[in-house]
Amino acid sequence: MGVISYFNKKKQEQNFKTAYEKYYDTIFKRISYLTGDMHAAEDLTQEVFIKLYNSPPAHDNIAAWLNKVSTNTSYNYIRDKKVHEGKNEMIYKKEMDNVVSIEEVAINNCEVDLTKKVLNILSPRDRMCLLLKFSGYKYSEIAEVIGVDKNSVGTLISRAQTKFKENYLNLEGRGE
Incomplete structure (x- = not known):
């Protein structure tokens, strides 16, 4: 420097x-x-x-x-x-x-358990119709799986939904 x-x-x-x-x-x-x-x-x-x-x-x-x-x-x-x-x-x-609160988890678990109970009450064919329908299957695919005519699938699903709803409300009312 x-x-x-x-x-x-x-x-x-x-x-x-x-x-x-x-x-x-x-x-x-x-x-x-x-x-x-x-x-x-x-x-x-x-x-x-x-x-x-x-x-x-x-x-x-x-x-x-x-x-x-x-x-x-x-x-x-x-x-x-x-x-x-x-x-x-x-x-x-x-x-x-x-974030899911503990209450939400408990309610969801109860609803899942109740849904499983109601599905188990239904006949195997009604249970299969609902599970396939709400899994995104088309009527023709459902008809093939359960072995019925394609034209009768809509009626079968509607009846299965009615039975499901009745059983769900019945079990829910009893607190199960």
Whole structure:
């Protein structure tokens, strides 16, 4: 390092120290006011002064430069915080949609158990008709599986549904 650059470096460090001592409190208060967060203001104020140390302005109006940089830094912090909070809120809502309460699980288990009991009460042909129908099979496929004419499948399913409903309501009413 040459003599001139050494003195320039010393002068730069002295200028930085003077600016830091003179403007730190003002910049801290400004950032604290803009962000509403004292803890963040401490970090952001340090960030502003690090920027001043690493790349000082080409002009002599340090106060104006510090005000501009501190304002931009504060607004960036606020924007990033809102984005982060928005993402957290979205994740929270998404997770809450996926959460199933214990009560819901218990009710679903009871309904599944009741449905199984009712299906077991039905005749094998009625049970097969309903299971195939609600599994997405077509009437022609159901007719082939249970060995009846395709035209009679609709009637068989309708009767099986009526029997299922009666048995379901009957068992549900008894608390089974």
